[in-house]
Amino acid sequence: TVKVEKYRPKFHFSPTEKWMNDPNGLVYFNGEYHLFYQHHPYGTEMGSMHWGHAVSRDLMTWEQLPVALAPDEKGMIFSGSAVVDWNDTTGFFGGKPGLIAIFTHHNDSGLTQKQTQSIAYSKDSGRTWIKYEGNPVITSDIYRDFRDPKVFWHEETKRWVMVLACGQTVCLYHSPNLREWTFDSEFGEGIGSHDGVWECPDLFALPVDGDRTKLKWVLLVSIGAEPDIKEGSRTQYFTGHFDGRTFVPDEASQTIRWLDYGRDNYAGVCWSDIPEEDGRRIYIGWMSNWKYSNKTPTEGWRGAMTIPRELTLESRNGEAVLIQRPVLELEKIRTPLLEVEGEAVNELNLILKDQQLETYEIVAEFELAQGIDSFGFKLRTSEREETVAGYSVKDSVVFVNRTRSGVVDFHKNFAGIHQAILPSDLQCLQLRLIVDRSSVEVFADDGLVVITDLIFPSSSSLGLSFFCNGKNEIPYQVRIYQL
Numbered sequence: 001t002v003k004v005e006k007y008r009p010k011f012h013f014s015p016t017e018k019w020m021n022d023p024n025g026l027v028y029f030n031g032e033y034h035l036f037y038q039h040h041p042y043g044t045e046m047g048s049m050h051w052g053h054a055v056s057r058d059l060m061t062w063e064q065l066p067v068a069l070a071p072d073e074k075g076m077i078f079s080g081s082a083v084v085d086w087n088d089t090t091g092f093f094g095g096k097p098g099l100i101a102i103f104t105h106h107n108d109s110g111l112t113q114k115q116t117q118s119i120a121y122s123k124d125s126g127r128t129w130i131k132y133e134g135n136p137v138i139t140s141d142i143y144r145d146f147r148d149p150k151v152f153w154h155e156e157t158k159r160w161v162m163v164l165a166c167g168q169t170v171c172l173y174h175s176p177n178l179r180e181w182t183f184d185s186e187f188g189e190g191i192g193s194h195d196g197v198w199e200c201p202d203l204f205a206l207p208v209d210g211d212r213t214k215l216k217w218v219l220l221v222s223i224g225a226e227p228d229i230k231e232g233s234r235t236q237y238f239t240g241h242f243d244g245r246t247f248v249p250d251e252a253s254q255t256i257r258w259l260d261y262g263r264d265n266y267a268g269v270c271w272s273d274i275p276e277e278d279g280r281r282i283y284i285g286w287m288s289n290w291k292y293s294n295k296t297p298t299e300g301w302r303g304a305m306t307i308p309r310e311l312t313l314e315s316r317n318g319e320a321v322l323i324q325r326p327v328l329e330l331e332k333i334r335t336p337l338l339e340v341e342g343e344a345v346n347e348l349n350l351i352l353k354d355q356q357l358e359t360y361e362i363v364a365e366f367e368l369a370q371g372i373d374s375f376g377f378k379l380r381t382s383e384r385e386e387t388v389a390g391y392s393v394k395d396s397v398v399f400v401n402r403t404r405s406g407v408v409d410f411h412k413n414f415a416g417i418h419q420a421i422l423p424s425d426l427q428c429l430q431l432r433l434i435v436d437r438s439s440v441e442v443f444a445d446d447g448l449v450v451i452t453d454l455i456f457p458s459s460s461s462l463g464l465s466f467f468c469n470g471k472n473e474i475p476y477q478v479r480i481y482q483l
């Protein structure tokens, strides 16, 4: 028998041992999805940062490989990205394709913190890496916070583009060969949230409503919040235009827009080099929050990633908004458990009462009939514990309440209710809940809003129930899958 460690995710990636934060170097190459990550191999708290490494062929099952990049005399290895250098623009690969990692060297051994950008190359599909002898490739005399390079090939200008976090803005650079970089522009002053330093940007084009002739650019920016911001670290996004040099935000970006309304989705970015015939933009985030990430109650390991998600841009109420859905591969790890349709709340509860569920997915649809105040599911319940995920009709608000979700006392800001507003004219609501041993992810209204929250319930809290306030009836269709 396999011993299950307390809180160890069943189908979300987590390191077999020790500390993990941001996803790094997300790249697809030769049939493998690479997931590098910020890793402290000698401790369960943030410390001497390395790049850990895992690979997957299906985005659901991961094989952890040895550490890919370790600190050196230039500093620790902070966050960054990876690309396939298909045409050997670097000259490192003798004309063949190979992998390049672009990362931040973080050096705090001197009087002031120094951050510089460096590169490394791999000729064996990411198993071993050689750091470039000309490192660093970008330095700054201005910025103390100068990190998290995300690089992509810009086909129109036929060169590499880098988006880099600089204090509370992002800077854009370009390069013919990933070794020599030229500064182009800076974005972020006077727009967006400035609750803290900007980190882990990503910039990519997406078709609006699937129309490849209508592309819009999306800029993700994570914010390492100042201590007095109660939400802690979170991620905002902008939409706009990018010509290879400058990002110009559109009208909709004048309002702050969040990627996730839970507390535990940070520093997320997208995979590079997904084959054109696939064409998806696949995202993954670190499922924690700097507010309390060093204190979560796991033992021997700490940190997990979100479920990989496909990002699309879709028009909702006349505005192109970012939509998130779990990648289709999730369906391959489903075992159908039950499917019920009806109206009576007590009938649904009679069925749910007999279930003992630890890791599962609920796909549900509700008709928002007159007279209903709020409704939702109580997950991972026992006499003393419950996590509530539901919808308040009156306020058009989706919420997760984790105040009684299990262990919550490791940080004063952990317990709480997290919510997101949906359009008030909804006739019916679709909710998709993904529950693992220490997390719940809520996708509401077909991915329009997402709430990602960690929870630490007892392993014996396996109850599931449904509630509806205001009425005993609500037209529902509920499908449950074991994951």
Ligand code: FRU
Pocket: 021, 022, 038, 049, 078, 079, 080, 104, 147, 148, 199, 200, 224, 267
């Ligand atoms: C974001 C971050 C990055 C940095 C890394 C260090 O969570 O602070 O800006 O590169 O973590 O581990």
